[in-house]
Amino acid sequence: MREVWVGEDEDPFADVISAESRASLTRSFDAFEGMRVQMSKDRGPQVDVLRTMAGTCPLYISHGHGTLVASWKFEVAARAAGPAKPNIEACRIYLDHGKSQTREQILQNVYMLWPGEQATFDEHGLRFSAMPDPDIVLSSAFTDGARATDEFVRLIGAAMSRNLSRSLSPLLEISGGMDSSCVAIAAAEIRGSLTSYGVIQPGAIGVQQRQRRRELVDLFGLNDHDGISWDPLPTLSLDFAECRVTPYDDLYRMPCINTIERHGLQNSDIVITGIGGDELTKEHTFHREEWEVSGFSSSSSILAAVSRADMFMRRGIWPVNPLLDISVINFCRALPKQMREGRLLNILTMARAG
Template sequence: MLSFRLALGARTDSTWQWDTDRWRRGDSWIRPVVHPALRHDIDNRTGVTTVGVRDVASPLTRSELTDHDRGPENVAGTARGDALLLRIQPGRITLTAGAGGTTPLYLTGDGDILHGTWDLPALRHLTRQSSLLDRAVVRALTRRHRYSSDTLFTGVTTLTERATATFTATGLNIAYPTPAEHVMRARDLRPGVDVTVVLERLLTDALRPWQESKTTLGLELSGGLDSATVGVAASVTAAAPLRSFGLIVDGAVGAEQNRRRTTIASRIGAVDDILRAHDHAPFCASGIRASGAAHDPHGEFYREAFEALADTAARGGVETMLTGNGGDEIMAPRGDELPPPPPQRLTDVSWLGPRAREAVGQIDDNLAPSAVLPTPTLMGFAIHHPAYLRSGIWPVTPLTHPSLIRFAEQLPLELRRGKKLFRDFLTRAGLPPLVTHPRRTEHFRDLMQHGLRHNGLRLAEHLLTDGMLLADQDFIDPDALRRTVQHARRSATVPSVLCDTLVLEIGLRSLQAPDTTPAT
């Protein structure tokens, strides 16, 4: 929600001035994400500068912004929507994030300068000077992602939800919040309760601020239960027809997906846009990874396709995109409601080098505490949402509204298992079994295989010949990786986890490329 360059020792008696797209004071600047669904305020009347950025669903008020007796953790940290509070005092800068986590915020100190941004490549002049963080690299290579203030770089930190960052002459410190409280067990329904009615009411409440914001709404419509549920709820009170956007995969799976999307779009009165996902497969020639342009190494597997979708939506005039993200997590059975999962194995990543193998035991170090939103959802936001911001779109996930999360936590298992509640809701809305109980559900496994088979193996061979950064630093064993690639050439299936290594290597290389962006 913000990018900035702040000098710790700058004068505090001068005034911040708005200059085109940011506030400036001397060599310091603060650039908010300017969007009709966001509000940003600055207060500098007491010599202490306070900047608040919030979305239209956040209760952060002007009086809270100027109440310097309230700690920032008591303002942004309790925001119902998404908010960020920045406070600049002599010799001290603090930032506190709200609970929403819609966009990441990366922080790094450079002497007495604090840099912050939601777009990691903007810090690449500093990431080049930073070492790789072993536990973060091995999480990426083994697909054992964790919610943490860690990034791939020892010198760059993420501000996690409700956390507070403090920057002083001694450096940058992140203080995690207390764990969020959650309902720990399901409850029995009262006799006569219609949970589909309750779901509709909660979704209506979650959608209301966005529908009242007067921004042009779009819907990321996959054809699955989650986005269909959001679309049906949004259509009930929509002032204008929604624009829906979706990635259609090839083959029989895609044919059924397309029929479901067409049925859903017709039911909610949406104007539908379809992109063929295989035209934007991983590592395709037209994508950002093949271009060598600077990008976040910790990115979406299907970044090429989702960036094409975001660009299409932006050209269509969409300003706010509704998605079904978070539905899997709020409907998932808890750990004590299922048999224990089999332990994860590293044999699928046979090309791990000695440095990565040594760091495996550190994977669970420095974890953020229990969050208001499910942590897999928050991690998904960090990799999925920046593409929307770059296209000028604010992403919204109604299924992650705190009231809906608390409601779902109390539901009996039989309503969450297989997302029965969503199926019942869609059935009542008049959607047929084709949508509510499909024979084949959409997935991107074939798209991954297509991308790896047609683009990834050739890319891996080129990287191995050229020399890999991850191999140079002992995170991977190049000989073992070469054997895997050779075997994949002869096999019917390419190991999908190979994508993780290629994504990471290409991303790290892109941040080392010369920076041709004009200085700001």
């Protein structure tokens, strides 16, 4: 048995003797993102790829000529799968419903390995084990004197502290909206003198954005940079090579990247985002469509994270999405419904931060 661990931190199960136990523990691990590759010849050559339950970056799987490929780059997996042929059913789902949390991708023999899952490759081919249906936290009531905003900020901070404390050049992505604002509040409690960026919308929305972002910049002493969201327009994205090589793409990929590169921020090693915040205050976000795989976070959240990940990763920047941390999601699901309605949790968090 040979084994490789790739993760945001050291292998948490390196001292576990049994390979089967390490595999099982890996798939249920939720503290940070990681992947374990086990290679065995006991019953014929076999490779197992296992993902932790925590995870927000894409991991495409394909095989060809007896070789297994696992990569966050869609084009690498597609190339290994051989001549490109459309997967008709996957294409139909994509055209009818947009991006979905599906196993099969738009090209034949290209798959996605989602968090908490396992891919096995042997003489019989490639097969997958889906993540078991997770236990879902239900809404409850407050204890006397509870301050949900304090715990909300603490949990967000805990979700990014490993990355933020070790980073040499962290970057905050701040739109001025509620989600990125709450993330900025938590980040500023961990580390000072942070650098931030954001893209500004046109018209009245942009005026509000600038005002909200200026409050955050002044409050936390951020070294801030901005760009415009229509540079280029989303309809022109296919003019750029990197927008033509992935089925998971983001509407503002090039405006974000142009802003980062224009201000010399491409040397950042992590970017901290507010992805997943909208879903924290919604109900029943654990439901999946019949064609989707199971998962812990809402499908729309993980899809947004996957769609934006490689635009940073292609530049050596690791995306950190603290609002997709399982502890944050569980906390918000446990809140009384009234605390989630109208984004009251976010509003109180921002107000109490000044």
